[in-house]
Amino acid sequence: MPPRLRLQPGHLVPASPSNTPYICQHCRHASLANATTPAPPLAHTNTTASAPAIARYPPTQPPSYKPPEFRKSQLHRQYQSLLRSSPLLLLFQHNNLKATEWTAIRRELTIALRKVDDDLAAQGEQAASSVANGAKLQIIQTGIFASALKVVDFWTPNFSPNAAAPQGLSAQAYRSATQNAKTQKHTPHRQSSLDPLLSGPLALLTLPEVSPLHLKAALTILAPSKAFPAPKRRVNPAYHEKPVQDGLAKLMLLGARVEGRIFDMEGVRGVGAIPGGLAGLRAQLVGMLGGVGAGVTGALEGMGRGLWVTMEGRRLQMEEEEKKGEAGDKQG
Amino acid sequence: MITRYITNVSTAFSPFNARSGKTVRNFLALLPPNARSTMKIDVKMFGQKEAEKPASLGLKFKDGKEMDVDLEKMKLRDIQTEVDRHSRTLRRQEELAG
Incomplete structure (x- = not known):
């Protein structure tokens, strides 16, 4: 059986003079932060009591009550x-x-x-x-x-x-x-x-x-x-x-x-x-680079030194042969 | 998942394997906070290079049943079903024994 008194919620006069719903400003939906209409100043609320309430958020997207x-x-x-x-x-x-x-x-x-x-x-x-x-x-x-x-x-x-x-x-x-x-x-x-x-x-x-x-x-x-x-x-x-x-x-x-x-x-x-953190790593790197330098000098030097050693050896050998030859001439 | 009747969990897996790693990790996350006092848990993790190494998950129950989970075929939900199935029979036996 339908109710005898057909009351519609919209026709009811609110008990309190202001019919704007309270909205916690901190809990508004993040995406609507700029889209919401600013709250009317308190002085206006009494005069516009009969006017329809301003929707502060779309009905499909009610404000979130999650902590921000x-x-x-x-x-x-x-x-x-x-x-x-x-x-x-x-x-x-x-x-x-x-x-x-x-x-x-x-x-x-x-x-x-x-x-x-x-x-x-x-x-x-x-x-x-x-x-x-x-x-x-x-x-x-x-x-x-x-x-x-x-x-x-x-x-x-x-x-x-x-x-x-x-x-x-x-x-x-x-x-x-x-x-x-x-x-x-x-x-x-x-x-x-x-x-x-x-x-x-x-x-x-x-x-x-x-x-x-x-x-x-x-x-x-x-x-x-x-x-x-x-x-x-x-x-x-x-x-x-x-x-x-x-x-x-x-x-x-x-x-x-x-x-x-x-x-x-x-x-x-x-x-x-x-070891030793970043400073240790830097020290390692410096050591490694120094080692590479030493290696390069060693390698470059090695060629020359090898040549010098061979030539020197050959010179000594020739001198010895010369001495032997001279000694042979004296004897002969 | 009923974990009351599990006595031993031993697993070896690589978290970098998108399939078996995820399954095992999610299984471990299902164990209750006091799991280490009620069961023995042995976890071995491989690195990134061994991601394709076959993972293993072995469970032992209070009645001595050993369950080797095939991680190639089964996912978390399947493992849960299997464990629950055996645990329910154990629970029923316990209830009947009083």
Whole structure:
């Protein structure tokens, strides 16, 4: 049976004088940030009470109540900037770690990195830079990260002055990145990619600069192996507490991205094993180049010296023969 | 997935293999947070060069049944079905035994 009183919601007079719905300004949908009509000033609301309410958003796209920092667009933007700004990324899989385990692991990691920083500062190198403060171990949204990685790797933004500011989040960027990824996938320098790694629950350790010493410290904590043994119980008892060890058992190192190049577990350990860090690497390079120079001089000199030795030998031989001949003449 | 009756997981795989690596990694992600206290988990990972090396995933159950998963054919959902099928029989036996 239909209701006797045919009331339509539109005909009802609201109890409060203002019939504009309350909209939380922080929770508006990101894509509508510019499209919404500005709220009318408070003085007008009473006079225009009978006028139909201004729609602040299209009915098909109601405002999002997701916290802004976890929006997909925001995460995408954040991952792009992360990929562009940090040259050293380590990729981990985390298998159901608990919050306490995460905090324990992060604490150990920060302590280890800070110790390296302090050691370097004590040696007088890199006093200003602090890798420990810039390093971050965070869980990522895998799909959004994969998309951001594609945009960073395969999209070249157009920075010409008359064009609009390039947006890594735009559909145009996405389209050109996807297209480039398809065409460039089989070229040799693109053969190794992070694609197979990007599935499942992932965590990312980002370091603000490529520093083998810090990488080594991080690897000894997060993925100890024969080359990078974990700190002993006597040296670092906190590391051997249950939450840390339980968490580390569930954390798997998958690979790394060092200055745009992809490394597997062994590759990362190779980077971490560079003795003396970057300074050591420079010393090695200088030594190698010096060695090459010495080799070249040696090789060039060798020819001349060989010739000289032969000629000298021949001269001595001839002199001896001459002496013998003279002696023979005297006797004869 | 019912993981209560698994006692042993041993696997060797390369995460750079798009097929078997993904399957094994997702399987490991399904194990509960306290998995290491209830079962023995042995993970061996190959590098990028050995991505094509055949991966293996072996499971052992409480009744002693050993399950060798064929990662060429089976994907995560299939493995889940197989594990659940055996685990359900074990659960029923346990319930009947009281």
